[in-house]
Each structure stands twice: as C-alpha cells, then as structure tokens.
Amino acid sequence: MNLDLQGKVAIVTGGSKGIGLGIVQMLLAEGACVVNVDRSPADACGLDGSDPALQTNYLFVHGDLTDVSVCETAVVRTLETFGKIDILVNNAGVNDGAGLDAGLAAFVQSLQRNLIHYYAMAHYAAEHLRRSRGCIVNIGSKVCETGQGGTSGYAASKGGINGLTREWAVELAPAGVRVNAVLPAETWTPLYERCLAAMPDPQAARAAIEKLIPLGRRFTTIEELASMVVFLASARSSHTTGQIIYVDGGYTHLDRKCTVDGGVSEFGAATT
Ligand code: NAP
Numbered sequence: 001m002n003l004d005l006q007g008k009v010a011i012v013t014g015g016s017k018g019i020g021l022g023i024v025q026m027l028l029a030e031g032a033c034v035v036n037v038d039r040s041p042a043d044a045c046g047l048d049g050s051d052p053a054l055q056t057n058y059l060f061v062h063g064d065l066t067d068v069s070v071c072e073t074a075v076v077r078t079l080e081t082f083g084k085i086d087i088l089v090n091n092a093g094v095n096d097g098a099g100l101d102a103g104l105a106a107f108v109q110s111l112q113r114n115l116i117h118y119y120a121m122a123h124y125a126a127e128h129l130r131r132s133r134g135c136i137v138n139i140g141s142k143v144c145e146t147g148q149g150g151t152s153g154y155a156a157s158k159g160g161i162n163g164l165t166r167e168w169a170v171e172l173a174p175a176g177v178r179v180n181a182v183l184p185a186e187t188w189t190p191l192y193e194r195c196l197a198a199m200p201d202p203q204a205a206r207a208a209i210e211k212l213i214p215l216g217r218r219f220t221t222i223e224e225l226a227s228m229v230v231f232l233a234s235a236r237s238s239h240t241t242g243q244i245i246y247v248d249g250g251y252t253h254l255d256r257k258c259t260v261d262g263g264v265s266e267f268g269a270a271t272t
Contacts, residue, residue: 003234006031009082010233011074013065013121014092016042018189019139022222023089024058026230033057033082037074037121038092039064065092065117066109075124085128087233090118090161091139094191098153110153115160122168126177133176137232138165140244142185142252158183162244169242178241180232185248188219214258215249 010027014020015036021044027034034057036042041060049055059081063070078085098110122136129136143151144158162181169179186192186209196202210217228247231237246252251259 003030003236005234008032008086009084010087010089011035011078011085012089012091013037016040018191019187019222019225020091022226023229026226030230035059035061035074035078037061066112068117068120071117071120072124084132085125086132086134088121088125088136089229090121095151095154097151099150100152107153111157114154114157118161129177130175135178135233136168137229138181140181140183142183142248146252165244166242173241180240181244182228183244183246184220184225185251186213186219187222187225189222212259213249213251214254220247220249
C-alpha cells in the first residue's frame with residue numbers, strides 16, 4: 001500500500017528513542033521530511049548526522065518540552081526548513097510516579113512533562129495544519145482508563161490527551177484536519193526497560209507482564225505501534241478522526257479470562 005507520504009512534513013516529539021524513534025524512522029522510510037524535537041539527539045541509524053541522505057529531510061530540534069518556548073521554536077524551525085507542516089505527532093512523555101502523596105508541585109510538574117506541551121505544539125502548529133489540511137496523532141496510555149496507582153499526574157495527563165483528541169477533532173474538522181490518538185499499554189522501549197531494571201528481578205517481572213497480554217503473550221513492538229501512527233498520519237485514513245485506538249495485543253479490553261495467569265481460551269481449555 002502506498003501511503004503517499006512523500007514530501008509530507010512531520011513533527012514528532014520525543015523522536016530520539018522508543019516509540020518516537022520508530023515513528024521517525026518509518027516516516028522517513030515513507031519519504032516524509034521529519035523534525036524530531038527531543039532533549040537528546042538520536043544516536044541511531046544515521047540520525048546522528050552520519051547519513052548524508054538524511055541531511056535534506058531530517059531536522060533535529062534540541063530542547064526540553066517542559067519549556068514551552070521549545071514548542072514554538074520547533075514550529076518556527078520546521079517552517080524555516082521545510083516551509084509547511086502536514087503532520088504533528090505528540091509523543092514525548094514519562095510515567096513519573098507523581099501520586100496522591102507527592103504534592104501539588106510534583107503534580108503540576110507531571111502535567112508539564114506529559115500534557116502541556118501536547119497543547120503547546122498543537123497551538124503553535126494549528127494554523128499551519130489548517131493550511132495543509134493536515135493531521136495530529138497523539139500518543140496516550142492505557143493508564144488513563146485502567147489507573148495504575150501512584151501516578152496521578154501521568155493518569156490525568158493521559159486522560160487529558162484523550163479529551164483533547166476528541167476536542168481538537170471537532171474544532172479542526174471544518175478545516176479538514178484529522179486528530180486521532182494511539183494508546184500503547186505494554187510496548188518494549190528504553191523507558192520500559194528502565195522501569196523493569198529498577199525491580200529486584202527484571203526478567204521475572206517481564207515474564208509476568210507478558211503472561212497477561214492475550215495476543216501472543218508478548219510486548220507490543222515499536223514497529224507495531226509506529227505502523228498504526230503512520231497509517232493514521234497518511235491519507236489512507238482520510239475519513240478517520242476523533243478515534244482513540246489501542247495497539248496493545250488486547251491487554252486493556254479483552255475478557256479477564258484471557259488475561260489472568262492460567263486463564264481459559266475461547267474453547268475452555270487452560271491457556272499456556
Ligand atoms: P522513551 O523510550 O523514554 O522515549 C521517549 C523519548 O522522548 C526519549 O528520547 C525522551 O528523552 C524524550 N522525552 C521525554 N520527555 C521529554 C521532554 N520533556 N522533552 C524532550 N524530550 C523528552 O519512551 P516510550 O516508551 O517510547 O514512550 C513514548 C510515549 O508512549 C510516551 O508518551 C509514553 O507515555 C507512551 N506510552 C508508552 C508505553 C510503553 O509501554 N512504552 C505505554 C504507555 C504509554 P529521555 O531519554 O532524555 O527521557
């Protein structure tokens with residue numbers, strides 16, 4: 001399937017690692033020009049400047065998105081370099097464990113890490129997306145629906161992202177701009193690896209989580225996540241807007257009988 005992304009200009013936040021890096025690489029492979037906004041440069045696959053072929057269609061904007069002036073700078077530099085914006089992927093975030101006891105300052109800081117820059121990027125890019133009849137894809141999390149405990153700031157941010165996805169889909173529909181969200185649950189990324197590394201037995205923790213994922217008893221891959229994002233960013237999804245799509249191997253919604261350890265399959269036999 002030709003996604004017709006040649007010559008499209010995309011901004012991806014947090015594109016140096018994990019899911020964001022996968023999205024950047026897939027967009028580049030589809031012929032798009034990509035602007036990666038991250039606090040550290042990508043050291044993967046020629047994005048470090050070693051691939052001359054990427055010098056005309058890849059731009060790195062360095063900065064921490066909790067400083068919203070970085071969002072404005074990213075939009076300005078994209079326009080200076082590529083002249084337009086067709087696609088915005090809001091992706092950067094971190095499950096920072098600001099729970100009920102963490103206090104107001106930590107809660108607000110978590111919103112700055114996970115929610116405020118989504119609005120800022122969309123705010124600064126909106127006029128240009130209207131002009132190009134472009135699209136926005138927001139990366140959320142299943143935590144907004146399931147809760148996790150001990151992470152009020154992250155849960156509120158991800159709930160806010162779902163709300164903003166629908167809100168922006170309505171506000172921007174008259175201009176032909178589509179807005180959708182993709183929600184991971186358990187995707188194997190550097191962030192996830194770091195979380196498990198802090199546990200007494202990371203391998204056992206990983207195996208315990210995998211057992212709960214109905215489809216294949218494995219983590220979602222970065223490529224599986226990126227494929228959905230890139231499809232939603234393309235004209236192949238031209239009548240899809242306001243959708244909140246879980247790419248999670250059935251983890252969030254399927255019958256608990258499938259997800260509990262030793263659960264039953266549709267035929268009643270014990271699963272392995
Ligand atoms: P990751 O492996 O940590 O990659 C995120 C990238 O974004 C990193 O390069 C990170 O830089 C950068 N970044 C984060 N906050 C930033 C900021 N304030 N300013 C600039 N750059 C920033 O994370 P990931 O697992 O791919 O997660 C990506 C998105 O998916 C997040 O929104 C996350 O909430 C969501 N998600 C992931 C999972 C999962 O299973 N992995 C599950 C649910 C939701 P540093 O390395 O310096 O932090």
